[in-house]
Amino acid sequence: MSVSGARGIVTAVAVALAAAVLGGLPWLLTGARLPLQNLWASETPPAQMPHTMLPFSQYSLVFQASIIIVGAGLAGLSVRLLARVLDRHAPLAGVAGAMLAVLYIAAIIQTGLTVASGLQRDLPGWRGVLGDEDARPLSGASQLYLAGLIGVAIVVVLFALAVYVVVARARVPAAAVALSIVAVLLGPWVRELVQATAVIEPTRPAAWLDPITWVPPIGVGLAICWCGVRGVRRIVAAAVCLAVLWLVPALLETVSAVAGSRALVHDPRELADYGWGLFRMLLGPAGWSLPLLGAAVVVAVAGAVGARLVRRARPPASP
Template identity: 35%
Template structure:
């Protein structure tokens, strides 16, 4: 006599992680991402750059350890070191795809901000304590702190954009981070190779890397729905504006002649910005390359989609 068939066992599903577990993992992810962003500076030994307003004579080896390279000559590097940490956290959440995405994104951003707050507090306390007193030192610290706080906010924005489910904000996050990411890689390469040790081809590659990143992001984002065309316009504008801003800030803050003279600094900044954004500034070819990559990639992906759908 045939034995009655036993009912098939139900598939065993893994229990979903609790909100507390996902939150803790996301905070840890944010902490690690922020540390990764700071790594190129920390691996140099993290000795503070020499300060023009330092209270006494000091050699580079005599300077204290700081978690950020506080100096007007490193303004753009500070932006890169902070924002890349936020971008890595956002990308990590996007790859992870947790069940409570908003919770995880917020916790990851909080972890990034906590590390940044500790680094900023340690660096400014250490450098501020070693400077000469007076209005010039106070103005110097206040200016650096204002720029650093803006960079911290940009890091949070990058994390939120890149972790978003929709392609449009994620592609916008790539556009926001393209230039800082190239600056971060250049800083990491120069720190590892030492003065004059970066190969010439790598130095040339940093100029074109933002265009490649933006172009790839636009191709991935695509044209549909039509509102995504706004992302194309904004990303191309960012690719045109941000390198000019980086160049302007680096040049103006690196010129000791006008440092502290806000009228002359403002005039110099406007002149450099106008020259960099103009037809001879070199932004045109970069934007054109990004647009070409985006159009070609989007067309190829659309053709592939139609072939698969047919």
């Protein structure tokens, strides 16, 4: 193997590890203890819950998606930047992507096994052939709950790997759209990071006064600024970036509200109606999607104007 190939592999592994750790930083700073579970077999204080690599819980779906997708986005952006300085034949993107996939699959397996070991089981008096009470099967509700959490985690990881590939290897318009998705998930990621590092419980101000509210539109605006709007493809990409900012935050809030609604969980039709109504409300004037769009446009225009002023201020190249 050539020196550049070995250097590329080492760099790729380091990028994947660093991105996965940085993406999971808000979770690691909390102590990485499993959130309290409604179907846990025994009463366990939060400080005694087992350590897991992912926050499996129906109340933490958005948080879980944010640490996975933000980590993948960081890896993709790092690979895209490093590809400019490394040998173009160095196996950077492929190795980093494979390493990222291995890390996330390992996280799902470790977390799934840990959750399965503590959930409620059937037949309280049954000890099996060998008398091992832990060999009792999970209850039906526990099986459904665990399967749902694992299924959601797998879908999120597959989506995150797609985001990684697009950010790392695709052309600028497609990469800008993928980075907009990462920017939207950066909002809940930053919020969890602030809560994990706060000495006291931080108070949450009104949405328009909360700086974290404006993290996604700033990120989307910068992605549009980087992409530009010259040409049909880039104009379409900018429009898709704004559509992502309009739809995805409302979708995430709806998913969080629906998943955490224990009162309606036994009435799927009522739950679906509640979720659809909330989603439509968030997209309209009563929600925050429209102000976020305005902020993103302002950031994109300001960034474009600033970049043009910087280019004009540069001295002309000497002949």
